[in-house]
Amino acid sequence: MYAIIQTGGKQLRVEPGEKIRVEQLDANIGEDIEFEDVLLVVKDNETLIGTPHVENSPVFAKVLDHGRGKKIKVVKMKRRKNYRRTQGHRQNYTELEILSIGKMPKAKKQKATKPKAAKPKEKQTEFEEIESESS
Numbered sequence: 259m260y261a262i263i264q265t266g267g268k269q270l271r272v273e274p275g276e277k278i279r280v281e282q283l284d285a286n287i288g289e290d291i292e293f294e295d296v297l298l299v300v301k302d303n304e305t306l307i308g309t310p311h312v313e314n315s316p317v318f319a320k321v322l323d324h325g326r327g328k329k330i331k332v333v334k335m336k337r338r339k340n341y342r343r344t345q346g347h348r349q350n351y352t353e354l355e356i357l358s359i360g361k362m363p364k365a366k367k368q369k370a371t372k373p374k375a376a377k378p379k380e381k382q383t384e385f386e387e388i389e390s391e392s393s
Contacts, residue, residue, distance in 0.1 A: 259302070261359045263317050264295040272317060272356045282350035285321045290357070293317040299359060319354040326350055 260273045266281025285291050299306040299315045306312050326348040334343040 259359060260300055261296050261312075261315070261317050262298040263293045264297055265293060269297065272319075272359075274356050274358050276356045277322065277353060278356065279327075279351045279353050281352070282324065283321070283352045285352070287321050287323060289321050291319055291321060291354075293319065296359075301360075315360045317359050318357040320357055321352060322355055323353040324350070325353065 260271055262269055262271050264270075265283075268281070270278060270280065272278060283291065294311065294316050296312045296315050296317055297308050297310070299312050306315065327350075329346050329348050332345045332347055335341065
């Protein structure tokens, strides 16, 4: 099973369990995100082609990391004019792990913990109130 999604102006072929790098997304590490721009889904021998997107088949992914790619050199030069410029560039990326295609995976159930009740305050006697006010 695989799908073709569109993100960051690019189209990517993804499968569940696969780790991919995409253009930087505005999401925190550990957060689950959903891609609804799914162009194609292939499941067994069945192919769903979107016009332009496939309905009801989102791709779910988990954000693993944010980082920067390898440095590349951008060189400009004009011959015989003594014009040479170099500049470096590092592209930001987000690393994702594809969780599922088409439906949200079931989250692990955690036992709900009850908040502990606060102890009730003891009532002060009139004598203690007067004593605390005077000091």
